[in-house]
Amino acid sequence: MSRRLPSPEDWSAAARAGEAARTTGGPALAVGGLAATTARLAAVLLQQIVDAARAGLPNEACGLLAAQRHAADGGQPDRFVPLANAAASPYRYLIDPAEQLRVMLELDDRDEIVWGIVHSHVASAAVPSATDVGLAYYPDSLYLICSLARDEPVIRAWAIRDGQVTEVPLAVT
Numbered sequence: 001m002s003r004r005l006p007s008p009e010d011w012s013a014a015a016r017a018g019e020a021a022r023t024t025g026g027p028a029l030a031v032g033g034l035a036a037t038t039a040r041l042a043a044v045l046l047q048q049i050v051d052a053a054r055a056g057l058p059n060e061a062c063g064l065l066a067a068q069r070h071a072a073d074g075g076q077p078d079r080f081v082p083l084a085n086a087a088a089s090p091y092r093y094l095i096d097p098a099e100q101l102r103v104m105l106e107l108d109d110r111d112e113i114v115w116g117i118v119h120s121h122v123a124s125a126a127v128p129s130a131t132d133v134g135l136a137y138y139p140d141s142l143y144l145i146c147s148l149a150r151d152e153p154v155i156r157a158w159a160i161r162d163g164q165v166t167e168v169p170l171a172v173t
Contacts, residue, residue: 038168038169038170038171039071039076039142039157039168039169039170039171040071040076040170040171040172040173041065041076041077041157041170041171041172041173042076042077042172042173043172043173045065045077045079045080046155046172048080048082049063049080049118049144049146049155050146050153050155052080052082052118052120053120053146053148053153054148054153055082056085056120057122057148058090058122059085059087059088059089059090059093059122060085060087060089060090060091060092060093060119060120060121060122061082061085061093061118061119061120061146062082062083062084062085062093062094062095062117062118062119062120063080063081063082063083063118063119064080064081064083064095064103064107064114064115064116064117064118065077065079065080065081065114065115065116065117065118065142065144066078066079066080066081066107066110066112066113066114066115067112067113067115068111068112068113069113069115070113070115070140070141071115071116071142071168072140075113075115076115076173077115077116078112080118081103083095083096083099083100083103084096084099085119090122090123092131093119093120113140113141114138114141115141115142116141116142116143116144116157117138117141117142117143117144118143118144118145118146119132119143119144119145119146120145120146120147120148121145121146121147121148121149122148122149123148123149124147124149125147125149125154126145126146126147126154126155126156127145127156128143128145128158128160128165132145132160133160133163133165134163136160136161139160139161139162142157142158142159142168143157143158143159143160144156144157144158145158155170156170157169157170
């Protein structure tokens, strides 16, 4: 039995508190030359990410978030597509190539883009590893990491471009 995540109001309150605590004005999303202070994600999609991460244990889980536009363009994902971790490892993920091709063709047919690439960390923080940064091949997409290292899952979003990593605050709707 999996526990449910906080309500959208709880997520929003936590996000506001985190923003208020930032002394530098918070990290900005700077992808594709456009800037925004937050990325928007529905609470139901966050729950789907956590559920997929838990279902993947003891290995890392992975998936994609699909949208009409990238976060830097004001896009918000419409759906989460869980994918198989072909590496079957608790230390890394590899999206199954055949499954990735099928989903990418489906996204193209639906005029969608990869808004975010999602994976879990089973025993470490929701921070990109050196491997994660080195394998970040979609500079306009966000990278979301769901950490299951504590009792309560933690999901954080990152912009990764040319090896540069910037945290992107999530506004939960």
